[in-house]
Amino acid sequence: MAGSLACWSRSAGSRQTLKDFGVAEVFEDPAECVRGADLVIITTPVDTAEATFLAIAPGLAPGAVVTDAGSVKAAILVAARRLPAANPFVGAHPMAGGEKAGAAHASAQLFEGRVCFLTPTGSEDPQALAAVRRFWQELGSVLHETDAAKHDEIVAAISHVPHAAASALMLAVMEQPGFRRFAVGAGLRDTTRIAAGEENLWVGIMLANARHTAAGLRDLERRAAELRAAIEANDAGSLRRLLAEARIARQNLDRPE
Amino acid sequence: MAGSLACWSRSAGSRQTLKDFGVAEVFEDPAECVRGADLVIITTPVDTAEATFLAIAPGLAPGAVVTDAGSVKAAILVAARRLPAANPFVGAHPMAGGEKAGAAHASAQLFEGRVCFLTPTGSEDPQALAAVRRFWQELGSVLHETDAAKHDEIVAAISHVPHAAASALMLAVMEQPGFRRFAVGAGLRDTTRIAAGEENLWVGIMLANARHTAAGLRDLERRAAELRAAIEANDAGSLRRLLAEARIARQNLDRPE
Numbered sequence: 184m185a186g187s188l189a190c191w192s193r194s195a196g197s198r199q200t201l202k203d204f205g206v207a208e209v210f211e212d213p214a215e216c217v218r219g220a221d222l223v224i225i226t227t228p229v230d231t232a233e234a235t236f237l238a239i240a241p242g243l244a245p246g247a248v249v250t251d252a253g254s255v256k257a258a259i260l261v262a263a264r265r266l267p268a269a270n271p272f273v274g275a276h277p278m279a280g281g282e283k284a285g286a287a288h289a290s291a292q293l294f295e296g297r298v299c300f301l302t303p304t305g306s307e308d309p310q311a312l313a314a315v316r317r318f319w320q321e322l323g324s325v326l327h328e329t330d331a332a333k334h335d336e337i338v339a340a341i342s343h344v345p346h347a348a349a350s351a352l353m354l355a356v357m358e359q360p361g362f363r364r365f366a367v368g369a370g371l372r373d374t375t376r377i378a379a380g381e382e383n384l385w386v387g388i389m390l391a392n393a394r395h396t397a398a399g400l401r402d403l404e405r406r407a408a409e410l411r412a413a414i415e416a417n418d419a420g421s422l423r424r425l426l427a428e429a430r431i432a433r434q435n436l437d438r439p440e
Numbered sequence: 441m442a443g444s445l446a447c448w449s450r451s452a453g454s455r456q457t458l459k460d461f462g463v464a465e466v467f468e469d470p471a472e473c474v475r476g477a478d479l480v481i482i483t484t485p486v487d488t489a490e491a492t493f494l495a496i497a498p499g500l501a502p503g504a505v506v507t508d509a510g511s512v513k514a515a516i517l518v519a520a521r522r523l524p525a526a527n528p529f530v531g532a533h534p535m536a537g538g539e540k541a542g543a544a545h546a547s548a549q550l551f552e553g554r555v556c557f558l559t560p561t562g563s564e565d566p567q568a569l570a571a572v573r574r575f576w577q578e579l580g581s582v583l584h585e586t587d588a589a590k591h592d593e594i595v596a597a598i599s600h601v602p603h604a605a606a607s608a609l610m611l612a613v614m615e616q617p618g619f620r621r622f623a624v625g626a627g628l629r630d631t632t633r634i635a636a637g638e639e640n641l642w643v644g645i646m647l648a649n650a651r652h653t654a655a656g657l658r659d660l661e662r663r664a665a666e667l668r669a670a671i672e673a674n675d676a677g678s679l680r681r682l683l684a685e686a687r688i689a690r691q692n693l694d695r696p697e
Contacts, residue, residue, distance in 0.1 A: 278625050298623050327623070336618030344616065345628045347667050348609045350686035354666075355659035356601060357689040361593030361652065366555050366584065367693055368535050371602045373630040379690040382683035386676050393671045395618065400668040402612035404661045409611075410604050411657040414650045419643050426639035429607035432614040433636040436624055 191216035192286065193227070200286040214242030222314055225251040230387030233262035245269040248311040250318065252277055254338060256302040256331035258391040271311035274302040274331060276338065277324055292323070299324035300338075302331040335392050343392050344399030346385060349378040351403070448473035449543065450484070457543040471499030479571055482508040487644030490519035502526040505568040507575065509534055511595060513559040513588035515648040528568035531559040531588060533595065534581055549580070556581035557595075559588040592649050600649050601656030603642060606635040608660070 188207035192198050201209045210216035217223050217239045227235045232253060243249075249272045253259045256274045263272035277299040299319045303312050316326060329337070353375045356362055389396050406425075413422035445464035449455050458466045467473035474480045474496045484492045489510060500506075506529045510516045513531045520529035534556040556576045560569050573583060586594070610632045613619055646653050663682075670679035 278623060297625070300623075333618070336616075337620050337623055338618070340613055340616035340618040341620070341624050341628050344613060345609060345631045347671075348605070348612075348664065349631050349690075350683055351660055351663040351667055352602060352605045353686040353689050354663040354682065355605075355656060356597055358659060359593075359597035359601065359652075359656055361590070361595070361597040363594050363598070364693060364695075366535060366557075366594055367598050368554070370634045371598050372693060373633050374602045374606050375686075375690050375693070376630050377627045378683075378686045380683075380687065382680050382687055385683050386680045389671050389679060390674055390676060393674065395616075397668050397671045399612060399616055400664050400671070402615060403608055404664045404668070406608040406611040407605065407657050407661045407664070410608055411654050411661070414604075414646050414654045414657070417647055417650065419647060422646060423639050423643045425611065426607055426635075426637075426642050429610040429632075429635045430637065430639055432610050433606075433632050436621060436629060436632070438621075 189216050189220065194285075197286040200289075204286075204289070213238040214240070216242070217247065218242040219244060220247055222318060223247055223249045224318070225249065225253075228384050228387045229253040229255050229259060229391050232259045233265055236262055236265040240265065240267055240270075243267060243270050248273065248314050250275045250315045254342065254388045255391040256300070256334045260302070260304070260331045271307045273307055273312055273315040274300075274334075275315060275319055276300040276302070276334065277319065277322075278338075278342075294319070295323035297324055298327050300334050301326055301328045302334050303328060304330075336395050339392050339395030339399055343389055343396045344403065346377050346380065347389065347396060347400055348403050349375050351400075353378045446473050446477065451542075454543040457546075461543075461546070470495040471497070473499070474504065475499040476501060477504055479575060480504055480506045481575070482506065482510075485641050485644045486510040486512050486516060486648050489516045490522055493519055493522040497522065497524055497527075500524060500527050505530065505571050507532045507572045511599065511645045512648040513557070513591045517559070517561070517588045528564045530564060530569055530572040531557075531591075532572060532576060533557040533559070533591065534576065534579075535595075535599075551576070552580035554581055555584050557591050558583055558585045559591050560585060561587075593652050596649050596652030596656055600646055600653045601660065603634050603637065604646065604653060604657055605660050606632045608657075610635045 189210060190201045190207045191210045191213045192201060198209050201207060213235065223239060225232065225235050232251065247270055249266055249270055251259055251274055254276060256276060259274055266272055277294050277297060279293045279297040301315060319326060356371065410422065410425055413425060446467060447458045447464045448467045448470045449458060455466050458464060470492065480496060482489060482492050489508065504527050506523055506527055508516055508531060511533060513533060516531055523529055534551050534554060536550045536554040558572060576583060613628065667679065667682055670682060
């Protein structure tokens with residue numbers, strides 16, 4: 184793909200990990216890192232995107248294309264206005280990764296076969312868009328192009344709301360009088376796995392996608408209350424109907440759209 | 441373990457599957473099935489326990505010990521009063537299985553290393569309790585003895601509330617305007633996996649453990665509302681504190697108690 188790779192991380196520990204990989208030159212200064220690059224990929228947390236764009240600006244060569252990997256796109260599109268006018272930005276969001284953060288959890292197959300959103304505005308240089316498409320495709324991603332607003336609505340439904348729900352469930356379960364770790368099985372482990380994600384990353388994501396995430400949480404509260412009402416009323420018919428609707432929807436997740 | 445095995449299922453399909461396994465005699469009548477047995481294991485859904493106890497009663501030999509595998513214990517202890525006085529009952533709940541129901545999903549290693557609750561009342565024949573202990577231990581279960589009320593409180597926290605939460609999340613997600621199946625990843629799949637469970641089984645469980653399950657759902661609603669309030673108020677501090685508390689609790693699930 185690239186003739187050469189250069190990396191920067193704000194964390195000294197991650198810089199050392201990256202040096203130990205031995206595949207890229209590692210920089211302590213972001214502007215120095217991007218100097219002479221054709222393509223720059225920003226992977227800092229979403230609430231630091233603007234600061235990162237400002238930090239790299241002095242080093243960017245005219246025409247260098249910038250993309251990112253942030254979990255929200257509308258807010259980052261606004262932040263990208265801080266880039267020099269000579270540097271096109273094309274937002275990207277690879278749907279990959281896990282609850283373990285940091286360079287130490289790197290994987291060469293991370294993006295293979297996974298959906299990667301691109302959110303072009305339609306007004307960018309076609310060559311810049313082509314370069315960003317090529318980059319993510321060469322990592323094995325399955326591209327899906329949409330606008331930033333639609334992207335944010337989609338990822339709220341399938342990622343940000345489930346994350347908040349897993350956290351809410353973990354908080355609720357830990358305060359139940361019957362909570363005992365020895366008896367915990369795959370059910371609770373799986374339903375709460377993503378709640379182990381690093382909170383600083385997720386605070387930025389949820390606040391940058393606040394409207395859709397809050398709307399989904401409100402629906403979760405309403406649906407939980409419906410189930411509870413059926414249980415409290417000993418209403419087997421309503422409870423069966425709700426659980427069946429959820430079962431069918433869950434089974435459909437495993438079928439092609 | 442046993443000199444011989446006899447099975448009954450109300451479903452003709454499951455009876456055929458059991459016949460095809462070729463390890464047990466398969467009966468069409470529950471009273472005929474238990475005739476001459478030393479130990480009888482009831483694994484019908486919890487809301488049919490009473491009917492099953494009544495159905496086997498005519499065939500039970502005096503002294504034959506009865507146990508079960510139901511996910512609630514207080515309600516089944518009440519139902520077990522329908523057994524003849526000469527037949528001791530010791531409630532059991534092996535914490536194993538999955539969202540796929542039926543004999544076709546049988547596994548010889550299902551109970552290996554998994555917690556199995558026993559809920560003796562303290563007034564049963566010690567030999568009956570010993571026989572039930574031996575049965576579950578020989579399947580590889582790790583026994584945990586407690587009373588039926590405490591058992592129901594524990595499993596509400598670690599199983600019944602998470603199941604209802606997974607169903608509520610699936611119902612909420614499917615109605616979000618941004619819900620698109622093509623982009624769904626491991627996060628939503630794992631948080632909702634148990635919602636694929638068979639609703640007829642879970643209606644019985646949740647209604648038989650209504651008080652604890654409803655209390656947990658109420659706490660889920662409250663915790664989701666707290667997260668939502670922090671998001672709506674753009675309150676990074678409160679949101680970070682809640683997500684961090686959930687992360688730590690989730691990470692602790694993977695540590696020994």
